[in-house]
Amino acid sequence: MVRGKTEMKRIENKASRQVTFSKRRNGLLKKAFELSVLCDVEIGLIVFSPRGKLYEFSSSSLQSTIERYRERTKEDTSSTTMEQDAKRKYEAEMLSKKIEDLEASKQKFLGEKLDSCLSGELHEIERNVEKSLRSIRAMKDHLIEKQIAEQKEKVSCLEKGNALLREKVNQLRRLPSTAAKEVPSTSTHGQHTEIDTELRIGRPGMGTHGM
Incomplete structure (x- = not known):
């Protein structure tokens, strides 16, 4: 089974x-x-x-086996630590060498310490400098074009604002003036009021035939 x-x-x-x-x-x-x-x-x-x-x-003996194990792990740990230290030292040296090379390249780009350079190296430096200049000019032109476009946009906005203001002023000018107001006439719209000029003697309200 x-x-x-x-x-x-x-x-x-x-x-x-x-x-x-x-x-x-x-x-x-x-x-x-x-x-x-x-x-x-x-x-x-x-x-x-x-x-x-x-x-x-x-x-x-189990005790001797354990001691042997401890000694071996110490050796392995020590070996691992030494390898790690050696690796860190190597990486630090390589980084320091890169920094030195970059510093030397920077000085050569600035036109310094060129005495030790050969003709081919000088030609290579010249080409790199020209390439960098082209990149710088291209970036500068791009920034100038961007600034010009921004200024044009601002001018366009100002012109639109001015056009709106002029239109409002023209509209106000076309409105009828309200300064001169019509003065009302003392006559009652063409109807004449008759004035009684007849002389009467006596109390008010009495006719002349009462005398």
């Missing part, structure tokens, strides 16, 4: 977990012993059970 493949996860059942631990622990110790005898190697094995119980195997 073919056994199924065991899924690698924690066994939840406590009893099954303890049985599996006992079987696998004994198998592991047996394999360690066989490997040490068959291949003549030094093996140290330490196992702690879930309850903290210690199981160990060593082909010689």
Whole structure:
């Protein structure tokens, strides 16, 4: 009967977990012993059970195996540290060399320390300088064109504003003047009022025939 493949996860059942631990622990110790005898190697094995119980195997002395392991890890750590230090030193030297080369190139571009340059190197420097000048002029022209376009835009906005103001002034001038107002006449729209000029003697309201 073919056994199924065991899924690698924690066994939840406590009893099954303890049985599996006992079987696998004994198998592991047996394999360690066989490997040490068959291949003549030094093996140290330490196992702690879930309850903290210690199981160990060593082909010689477990303490000496542990000390040997510590010494080896110190050597590996020291070797790794030395390699890292050497790598950092190399990177620092390369960076310093690049800085020196850049400084020398900058001085040559400025026309300094050209005595040691050969004809071909001087020609190369001249070409690089001309190329840089073309780039600088192109950028300068671009900035000037941009500024001119911005000024034109401002002038256009001002002209539009002035045109609107002139239109408003013209509209105000075309309006009728309200300074001269019509003065009303004392006559009652063409109707004449008759004035009584007859002379009367006596109290007001009495006729002349009462005298």
